[in-house]
Amino acid sequence: MSDAIQRQPRGDGTAREWAEFCVVRVFVAALGILPRKLARTLGAGIGWLAFRLLGRLRKVGLRNLELAFPEKTASERETTLRAVYRNLGCLLAEFCQMSSYTAERASEFIRYHGLENYLAARERGKGVLVLTGHLGAWELSSFYHSLMGYPMGMVIRRLDNPLVDAFVNRIRCLHGNRVMHKDDFARGLIAAMRAGQTVGILMDTNMTPPQGVFVPFFGVEACAASGMARIAQKTGAAVVPGFLLWEPREKKYILRFGAELDLIHTGDSESDAVANTALFTGVIERYVREYPEQWLWMHRRWKTRPAGETGIY
Numbered sequence: 001m002s003d004a005i006q007r008q009p010r011g012d013g014t015a016r017e018w019a020e021f022c023v024v025r026v027f028v029a030a031l032g033i034l035p036r037k038l039a040r041t042l043g044a045g046i047g048w049l050a051f052r053l054l055g056r057l058r059k060v061g062l063r064n065l066e067l068a069f070p071e072k073t074a075s076e077r078e079t080t081l082r083a084v085y086r087n088l089g090c091l092l093a094e095f096c097q098m099s100s101y102t103a104e105r106a107s108e109f110i111r112y113h114g115l116e117n118y119l120a121a122r123e124r125g126k127g128v129l130v131l132t133g134h135l136g137a138w139e140l141s142s143f144y145h146s147l148m149g150y151p152m153g154m155v156i157r158r159l160d161n162p163l164v165d166a167f168v169n170r171i172r173c174l175h176g177n178r179v180m181h182k183d184d185f186a187r188g189l190i191a192a193m194r195a196g197q198t199v200g201i202l203m204d205t206n207m208t209p210p211q212g213v214f215v216p217f218f219g220v221e222a223c224a225a226s227g228m229a230r231i232a233q234k235t236g237a238a239v240v241p242g243f244l245l246w247e248p249r250e251k252k253y254i255l256r257f258g259a260e261l262d263l264i265h266t267g268d269s270e271s272d273a274v275a276n277t278a279l280f281t282g283v284i285e286r287y288v289r290e291y292p293e294q295w296l297w298m299h300r301r302w303k304t305r306p307a308g309e310t311g312i313y
Contacts, residue, residue, distance in 0.1 A: 013163050021163035028167075031096035036109075039093040047089025051082055054298075061297040063313060068218040069292070083293035087136075087246065094140050099171050103147045110144050110244070114257035118150075118198075121238035121260045127193030129232055130242040131261070133204030133284050134296035137253055141244030142177055142200055144255060151176030153192055153199035155185050186227065193235035200242065201228050204284050204296075206303045214306055215278035217285055223304035229276035232263060239263065241283050245291050258283070 013021070031039045051058060058081065065077040072080075121128045130152065132138060142154050154172065158181050159165035169179050180188050180199065192199050203225055206212075212223035232239050241258035261283065264275040288295045302312045 013161075017161050017163050020161050021167065024164050024167065028096045031093055032100065036093075036097055039097055040090045043089035043091070043093030043096075044086045045089065046092065047085035047087070048082075050089070051085040057298040060300055060313060064297045064299075064301060065292075067220055067302065067312070068288075080293050081297060084295065084297055087294050088296075090246075091137050091139060094137060095171070098140065098143050099174060101143070101147065103149075106144050106147055109251070110140075110253045110255060112148075112257070113254050114259075115255075116257075117259050118240055118242065118257040121240045122196070122198065124238055125196045127196050127235060127237040128198040129193070129228055129237050129239045130198060130200040130257075131203060131228065131239055131280050131283060132200050132242050133202050133287075134299065135204070135284070135287055135291060136243050136245040136294045138202065138244065139172070140253065141242065141255055143172065143175070144244065144253075146175035146177045150198065151178070153178045153180050153189075153197060155180045155182055155189070155199060155201045157182050186231075189227075189231050190235060193231065193237040201225075203228055203280055204288075204301070205299060206301050208304050212304065213274045213277055215274065215281045217281050217301065220302055220312075221306055221309075222281070222302050224277050224281050226273045226277045228280060229263075229273045230269075232276065233265075233269060233272060239280070241287070243287055243291075245287075245294060 031042065034042070061081045061084065062074075062077055065072070065080060069077065069080075118128065118130075132141065142152055145152060154177060156179055159168065172179060180192075189199055205225070207223045207225045209223065211225060211227065213226045214221045215224050216222070217224070228239070231237065239261045241261070242255065244253050244255045246252075247254050261279060264272050264279065266272055266275075300313055305311060
């Protein structure tokens with residue numbers, strides 16, 4: 001897609017940017033050459049260290065878990081958060097190994113569930129918006145989908161370091177994926193839907209008005225991006241939930257596609273945007289409730305508050 005904004009490395013990067021870039025390249029290469037099982041073990045260890053050392057993020061995670069699961073004990077919430085860090089460490093290892101994956105290799109530890117839901121939505125010809133979030137192995141999900149012959153666009157935020165940003169995007173896009181940056185994606189997203197393409201949107205991060213609207217998330221008002229609902233309303237694109245989730249019993253990831261969502265259409269575009277944003281957020285909540293140890297609880301999801309409310313953090 002020509003308007004997918006994929007920034008290339010700059011030759012005039014600062015000394016700090018180049019230093020960070022070199023560290024990332026060496027780190028990715030080091031984990032990338034290891035056997036996958038060993039890389040995941042080391043990644044889990046890195047996650048354990050992060051849990052121990054990053055006190056501020058740990059505090060945010062526990063606060064979020066308290067909001068979402070008030071019925072759980074403090075010990076249960078800490079156990080969940082430890083598992084989150086372990087999952088993130090394993091995801092880091094998978095990212096370092098991704099460039100070497102083939103369809104055959106990846107299919108040894110990833111399988112589809114509900115692929116027919118995605119294919120049926122694509123057949124409509126009006127484009128597919130994949131509703132997803134920072135749950136499970138989100139970096140690996142679109143990569144695997146492209147390996148299996150279904151490249152897609154991804155709406156992402158630019159990394160602060162442009163050299164690292166370009167390096168990461170090259171890995172993401174090895175098999176036909178495209179990146180669309182959040183700071184300039186609306187026109188490209190509409191064009192992608194009109195061309196019958198697929199774009200995944202991580203719709204579980206804190207927003208601010210007017211781009212965000214307040215909807216319930218775990219029973220607490222959260223400011224969620226309404227752009228996905230507005231684009232779906234404007235283009236008639238199908239909205240399909242999609243998450244790559246780790247199943248411990250199988251020791252495999254499962255790329256789960258839910259059935260196409262039935263959007264609310266009342267004729268009031270603003271009311272419909274809020275209602276459909278609430279619908280999408282509710283779907284994400286159901287998946288997070290099923291796999292709480294795989295969601296990014298360290299993000300300050302409830303940071304933006306309705307007028308007059310005090311801060312949660």
